[in-house]
Amino acid sequence: MPTLPDGLQLRAISESEIPNFVRAIDLGFGNSTPDSRIEAETRIIEPDRSFAVFDGEQIVGTIGAQTLPISLPGGGTGTCGGIAYVTVKPSHRRRGILTAMMTNQLAQSRERGETFSMLWASEALIYGRFGFGVATATQNASIQKVDARFRRDVVDAPGTLKMMSGKAALPHMQHVWNEAMRIWAGMLERREHWWEFKIADPEHERHGATDRYRVVYLNGEVPEGYVVYRIQPDTLELAVEELVWVTEDAHKGLWEYLLGVDLVKTISYWNMTADDPLQWLVDDARRLRRVELDGMWLRLIDVKAALESRTYSADGELIIKINDEFCPWNEATYRLTVESGKASVAEVGAAADLSLNADALGAAYLGGVSFSTLEAAMRVESSSIDRLALADAMFRTERLPWCPEEI
């Protein structure tokens, strides 16, 4: 178990320490801390899951987890701790503080009986060593709005669009989000306090842009999608923060709306799904530029429970060996048996069909990348092409996984 450098102490924070905790986080990221940020974070910080490393009185390291169940292939959810607030004071870096904090955080997740841990990474080199793999991609998309339009044969979406205040939009957004969780694996369940955090629109989040606009797509009375966006007046950029939809009509209706907002030059969206149909709806797909980056990083805290919690696209039996130095309780060879899409898992002593590290399993688990691709990148060893093909067929999902929010 990695230990902290001498003289440092790691412990959970108390509620009264939240302001100092938030200031320490902002120092670590090089940001200032307006009071409105402390208020906002106080809504969602879970003190018993938030830890600080103290050098005397001073906080020199921070980490925290949120209880955020995650949607899985097949429409179910898994228990998950979403890790955030990871910082180490510049004066104390590269002495193993993050390693000690992460060890503690994952052990706590395990004690709570959680199956998964997830996070968003500020830099791609940090978290692979801790067994996290890139489970969802984000497509940073931008569209030059001038002349961007749908193909001529695309018929208008039949529903209605309503611009609403945060309060009025909230129940519609909650409905759409919960429905979307059954379609996309990788989404995080939002409880009441999380929605409050999302609906609040504090000044410090605007960065010179307008406050948030919210438009809901309704099929009769039923909400089927929504978009949340701001406009940056200097650049006339419309920045989509969230666009969630559960029917093709809603997707089409919301994009039709966005492409029709007057005076806007560019529409940007930081997190389009990698298989979003928009490029096939517009007449000139080159107007849509996309840069793909890592999205949500997933780590299996309990490999057996995780393999049993999702459904599979093909039946079959696979022997999978997992190497997991950072969470050694997972190191084993597992027999995954899938019948009618449902799995049972047992530890076995047999020779493995596939052998991989925990981070590669985190990447492949939701179906975001195939085992064949990982094998080509020397992240998976397989006993034969057939077993690799079977693994691909079993883990494949109809839609690519998606995590529409960064925590």
Ligand SMILES: CC(C)(COP(=O)(O)OP(=O)(O)OC[C@H]1O[C@@H](n2cnc3c(N)ncnc32)[C@H](O)[C@@H]1OP(=O)(O)O)[C@@H](O)C(=O)NCCC(=O)NCCS
């Ligand atoms: C990222 C950060 C928390 C690392 O903390 P740290 O205490 O220095 O990390 P550790 O000393 O435990 O490092 C563990 C290992 O990760 C490596 N590592 C840590 N941060 C790294 C980075 N940003 N890039 C590449 N490698 C990194 C270390 O070199 C070390 O490798 P080694 O075991 O081979 O020597 C710290 O640099 C930081 O606060 N950065 C700014 C805020 C930030 O980006 N936070 C992450 C938010 S998602």
